[in-house]
Amino acid sequence: KCAIAYNGAFLDAKARVTRPLKRVGAKGEARFEAVSWDQALTEIAARLRGIVSVHGAETIWHGHYTGTCSLLAGGFPQRFLNRLGASEIDPDSICNAAGHLALQYMYGASDLGFDPRTAKDAKCILVWGANPAASAPHQHKHWLKEAPGKVIVVDPVRHPTAAEADLHLQPFPGSDAALAFAIANVLLWEGRIDRAFLAAHAIGWDEIEQVVAKCTPDWAAPITGVPAALIEEAARLYGDGPSLLWLGQGLQRQPMGGNVFRAVGLLPAVTGNFAKPGAGFLYLNGGGRRGLDGDYLEAPQLRKGEKHKVSHMDLVATLSDPAKAQALITWNINIAASNPDQRRLHTVLRDERLFHIAIDPFPTDTTDFADLVLPAATFLEFDDIVSPYFHLGLSAQAKALEPLGEALPNQEIFRRLAKAMGYAEPELFEDDRTMLDTLCRQTGLADFAGLAAKGTVDLTAEPQLQFTDLAFPTPSGRIEIACARAEADGHPRLPQPVSDARPQGGLFRLLSPASAWLMNSSYNEDPKIAEKLGPDQIILNAADAAQLGCRDGDLLQAANDTGRLDLRLSIADVVPNGVALAHKSRWPKLSQQHANINALNPGLRADMAGSTAVHGVEVRLTRL
Numbered sequence: 001k002c003a004i005a006y007n008g009a010f011l012d013a014k015a016r017v018t019r020p021l022k023r024v025g026a027k028g029e030a031r032f033e034a035v036s037w038d039q040a041l042t043e044i045a046a047r048l049r050g051i052v053s054v055h056g057a058e059t060i061w062h063g064h065y066t067g068t069c070s071l072l073a074g075g076f077p078q079r080f081l082n083r084l085g086a087s088e089i090d091p092d093s094i095c096n097a098a099g100h101l102a103l104q105y106m107y108g109a110s111d112l113g114f115d116p117r118t119a120k121d122a123k124c125i126l127v128w129g130a131n132p133a134a135s136a137p138h139q140h141k142h143w144l145k146e147a148p149g150k151v152i153v154v155d156p157v158r159h160p161t162a163a164e165a166d167l168h169l170q171p172f173p174g175s176d177a178a179l180a181f182a183i184a185n186v187l188l189w190e191g192r193i194d195r196a197f198l199a200a201h202a203i204g205w206d207e208i209e210q211v212v213a214k215c216t217p218d219w220a221a222p223i224t225g226v227p228a229a230l231i232e233e234a235a236r237l238y239g240d241g242p243s244l245l246w247l248g249q250g251l252q253r254q255p256m257g258g259n260v261f262r263a264v265g266l267l268p269a270v271t272g273n274f275a276k277p278g279a280g281f282l283y284l285n286g287g288g289r290r291g292l293d294g295d296y297l298e299a300p301q302l303r304k305g306e307k308h309k310v311s312h313m314d315l316v317a318t319l320s321d322p323a324k325a326q327a328l329i330t331w332n333i334n335i336a337a338s339n340p341d342q343r344r345l346h347t348v349l350r351d352e353r354l355f356h357i358a359i360d361p362f363p364t365d366t367t368d369f370a371d372l373v374l375p376a377a378t379f380l381e382f383d384d385i386v387s388p389y390f391h392l393g394l395s396a397q398a399k400a401l402e403p404l405g406e407a408l409p410n411q412e413i414f415r416r417l418a419k420a421m422g423y424a425e426p427e428l429f430e431d432d433r434t435m436l437d438t439l440c441r442q443t444g445l446a447d448f449a450g451l452a453a454k455g456t457v458d459l460t461a462e463p464q465l466q467f468t469d470l471a472f473p474t475p476s477g478r479i480e481i482a483c484a485r486a487e488a489d490g491h492p493r494l495p496q497p498v499s500d501a502r503p504q505g506g507l508f509r510l511l512s513p514a515s516a517w518l519m520n521s522s523y524n525e526d527p528k529i530a531e532k533l534g535p536d537q538i539i540l541n542a543a544d545a546a547q548l549g550c551r552d553g554d555l556l557q558a559a560n561d562t563g564r565l566d567l568r569l570s571i572a573d574v575v576p577n578g579v580a581l582a583h584k585s586r587w588p589k590l591s592q593q594h595a596n597i598n599a600l601n602p603g604l605r606a607d608m609a610g611s612t613a614v615h616g617v618e619v620r621l622t623r624l
Contacts, residue, residue, distance in 0.1 A: 001517050001529055009362070009526035010378050011404075016361055018405025021373040027350040030368040030589075037406065037416065040372050045420035047355050048084070051326045057085030058308050059326040061318065065091045067332035067360070067522060068376075068410060070384035070397050071287075071297060072435055076411040077331060078298035079427050080418050086329065087308035090610065094312040094338065097609035099252035099283055102261035105486040106269075108473030111286030114244055114279070115392050117463035119147040121278030124243040126234075127153045128264055129176070129251025133160035134516040139390060149278070150237050154179065155248075157511060157581060158574040169234055171224040172576050173509050173615055174254050174500025177263035179231065181497035182220035184212045184266055186235030194272030201470050202269055204482025208494050212266075215497045223499050225576055241271055242278035249283075250513055255500055255616040258608030262486075262495035269479045280466030284389040290459055291443045292387060297435075299427045311610030313603040316341050319348045327355040331376070331410060336365035337521040337587050340603035340614065342595060343563055346588075359413060362525045365589050375407040382409040383432060383448065385439055393459060394443060396452040491608065500616065507618040508544070508580040510558070512597045515583035524587040536591065538567035538621070539581040545571045550623050558582070558619040563599035566624065580619065 009015040020040035025031025051060055062081050068074055081088070092100060103110035116139075119125060125147055132140035140161050144151055153165040154176070162168040171179050187193055188209070198205040217228035224231075237243075245268055252261050265281065273279035287294055295301075310318045315335070319325045339345055349356065349369035358370035367373045381404070384397040403409070408416075411432060418428040436448035443459055445451055474480045487493040503509050514520070515533065523529045538556055540548075550556065552571045557564055558580070567582060575581050586596045593599075604613035 001519070001523055001532075004528050005523045005526045006380065008528055010380060013404050015525050016404050016407065017363055017367065017373055017375040018407055019375060020406070023371050027352065027356075027369045028346065030363065032373065040374060041416055041420040044357055044372060044417065045422075048327065048421065051355065052085070055326045058087050058305075059324060060084065060086040060329065061089055061310075061325055061327065062086050062329040062331070063089040063091075063315075063335055064330070064332045065094065066520070067334070068379060070379060070386050071292070071439060072384045072432060073379070073382075073410040074332060075294070075297035076435070077414045079302060080414040080423075081329075082298065082300055082303040083418065083423055083425060083428060084421070085303060085305055087310070089315055090309045090311050093610050094612055096249040096252065096283075097611035098257040098606040099247065099249065099261045101609040102252070102258040103265060103283055105483045105491075106262055106265050106480055108480075110283050112289055112466065113282030113285045114466045115463040116143060116282070116390055117392075117458070118277050118280070118465070119143065119149070119244060122147065122149040122242055122244045123240050123278065124149045124237045125151050125246065126238050126243060126267070127151065127155075127161065127165070127246045128248060129155060130246055130248025131155065131157065131159050131161060131250065131513055135514045136390065149243075152234050152237060154234075156576055156579060157513065167230065167234055167237065169226045169230055170576060171226050172502065173511060173579060174256065175224040176251060176254075176260045177256065177495065178215065178220050178223045178497050178499045179226060180260075180263040180266060181212055181215035182217050182224075182231050183235045183238065184270055185215045186217060186232050187239045187270060188212055190236070190239070192235075192239035193270050197272030198270065201472070202479040202481055203476055204480065204494060205270070207482050208266075211494070211497060238267065239271060241273055242276055243268075243271065243273050244278065245273070245281040247281060247283045250615065252606065253612050253615045255604060255606060255613045256498060257606040257611065257613060258491070259496055259498065263497065266481065266495060269481060274467045275465050275470050277463065277465065282390070285392055287387050289392060290387060290394065292439060293442055296438065296442070302425060302427060311605065312339055313605045313610055313612065315339060316344045316348055316603070319351075319354060322353060325354065327357070329357045329359070330366050330370070331359040334360070334364045334366045334521045334587075336369060337524075337585060337596060338598070340598055340601040340612065341562065342588070342598040342601070359410065361407065364521070364525075365587050368589065374413055375405060376413065377403040377407045377409045381407065383436060383452070385436060385448070385451070392464060393457050394440075394445070394451060395456040396448065396454075398452050503578055503618045507620055508578055509615075510580050510582065510597075510600065510617045510619045511575070511615050512582055512584040512601075512617070515585060518583075518585050521585040521587060524585070524590060530590065533586065535568045536565070536586065536596075537570045537582065539570045539572050539575065540621075541573045541575055541577060542571050543577055545569065548621060548623060555624045557622045557624055558600055559622065560600055560602075560617070560619050562602040563595065565595055565597065565599050566593060580621065
C-alpha cells in the first residue's frame with residue numbers, strides 16, 4: 001500500500017492540494033477558488049486576531065495526529081499553537097489514551113518499551129490485541145518470523161498474524177481482563193510467580209493474590225470463549241520465559257480498556273520479566289527513550305495561560321457551543337472520516353459560525369468543510385527525522401523531490417502564520433536544519449547529514465534492557481499493582497477480573513480495526529488502493545450468517561441509535577459468534593452513502609482518560 005500511494009497519488013498534482021484554497025460554496029460542498037499565500041495568511045491572521053480579542057484564544061481549537069509521522073512536521077506547529085494559546089483536541093483520545101494512563105499508573109511510564117532487538121533472547125513473544133499484518137507489516141513479515149521464540153497471539157480476530165502464530169487465543173471482545181487473570185492463575189498454581197521480584201519491586205501482590213487464585217481457566221473459559229487447555233498452554237509458554245509482551249493499541253479501545261491494560265500488565269510483573277535480555281513489555285517507544293526533548297520541539301514556554309484540552313469523544317459538543325468554540329484548525333488529521341458521531345460532526349462542521357482552517361496534502365472529507373485550505377507537502381518533499389513507535393533507532397526522512405505546486409512543509413506553514421500574526425519569538429522561526437541537527441545531537445548523533453548518509457541507525461550497539469536498574473518511574477519507585485493514584489482518580493485500587501456484558505437481543509459487537517490497505521484514513525486518495533479496498537464489507541462467521549438467513553454477498557444494514565450503514569456481507573470464520581468485523585477509515589465522500597463505519601460509533605468512552613471505546617459499539621444487522 002505504501003509503495004502504491006507514494007508512487008501514485010503522492011506524485012499526482014491532480015490528486016493533491018497544490019495551492020491555498022478559499023471556500024466559495026457551502027461548507028461540505030468542496031467548492032473552492034485558488035488564492036495566493038499572502039491572501040490566505042492575511043485572512044487567517046485577521047480572523048484569528050478578531051476571535052482572540054472578542055472570545056479569547058481558548059475558543060480556537062486545533063486537532064492533529066499522525067497524518068505526518070516525522071518530528072518537525074508533527075511537533076514544530078505546536079510552537080505557534082502554544083504562542084497563540086489555542087486549545088487542543090487531545091490527540092491520543094481517538095487512539096490510545098486509556099492504555100497510556102493505565103500503564104502510567106502501574107509502571108510510571110507507557111512509552112519506555114522493550115527494545116525489539118532483544119527478541120533474539122526471548123523464549124516467547126505474546127502479542128495481545130495487535131494486528132501487525134495490517135498495521136505493522138514489517139514486524140509481521142520480518143521481526144516475528146525471525147524471532148526464535150514461540151509466538152502467542154491474543155485477538156478476537158483471526159488475522160494473518162494470529163493464523164501464523166504458534167498459538168492463537170480468540171477471546172470474545174471485552175473479556176481480556178478475565179483471560180489475563182486466568183493466565184496469572186496458572187502461573188500461580190504452577191509455581192511460576194517470581195515472589196522475590198514482587199517483594200523487592202512491586203506493591204500490591206499481597207492484595208491481589210487471592211483474587212488471582214480464584215480465577216481459574218475453567219472459570220474463564222465460558223466468559224472468554226477460550227478453552228481452558230489453551231489458557232494453560234499460553235501460561236506455560238509465557239511463564240517459561242524470558243518473555244516479551246506486545247500490547248496493541250486496539251486492545252484498549254474497549255469500555256474497560258484501561259482495566260484491561262492493568263490486568264494484562266500484571267503478567268510481566270508477576271514473572272519478573274524485566275531488566276534481562278528477552279524480557280519486557282511494549283506499548284510504544286517514545287522519543288524520550290532515545291533522548292529526544294519534546295519540550296524543545298514544541299516550546300510549551302510560549303504559552304501564557306492554561307492549556308485547555310477536550311477528548312475527541314466530546315468534540316461535537318464542544319464545537320457546537322459558541323461559548324467554547326469559534327475556530328478550528330485541523331492538521332495531520334481527517335476528523336470527518338476518523339471521528340465518532342459522524343453525522344452530528346458533519347453537521348457542526350457545516351456551521352458558518354465556526355472558522356475552519358485545514359492543512360493537508362490532499363482534499364479530504366475534512367478539507368471539504370474548511371473555510372481555507374492550506375497545501376501541505378508530503379514526507380517525500382522535505383527533510384525530517386522519523387522516531388518509530390517500535391524500533392529504538394532513528395531514520396532520516398530525506399527529501400526526494402520538490403513540493404508539488406505551492407505546497408509547503410507544516411513547519412514552514414506555521415512559520416508564515418506566526419509572521420502574519422505579528423509574533424516575534426525566535427522559537428517560531430527556527431530553521432529546519434538547525435532543529436534537525438539539534439535533535440540529532442540530543443540522541444548522540446553528530447548531525448542530520450550524518451544520519452541522512454546512513455538512512456536508519458540504531459542508537460546503541462547492543463539491545464537496551466527495559467527498566468535496567470529496576471527503578472520504576474512511579475511515586476514509590478516500584479511497580480504499583482495496587483495504585484493509590486488510580487484510586488484517587490476514581491478507579492479501582494487494583495486491576496479487576498471483569499468482562500463486558502455480551503450483546504443481547506440479537507445485537508452484534510462491532511469491531512472496526514485497521515484495513516490492510518490503509519494507514520488510518522491515509523491512502524484513500526489513491527485510485528489503485530481504492531480498487532484494492534473493494535466495496536464496503538461486513539464480515540460474519542458462517543454460523544451467525546446462517547442464523548440471520550444470509551449468504552455471502554448479501555447486502556446487510558448495520559444500525560443502532562447513532563446511525564445506519566449498508567454493507568456487503570463476507571462470510572469468513574475469523575471472528576467469534578456474536579461479533580461483526582468491518583474495517584475503519586474509508587473516506588465517506590468516496591461512498592454513495594457519504595458515510596463510513598464511524599456513522600455507527602456514538603463516541604463511547606473507555607474507563608480511563610476520556611479515550612475511545614470504539615470496539616464496544618453494538619449493532620443490529622438486517623438483510624436488505
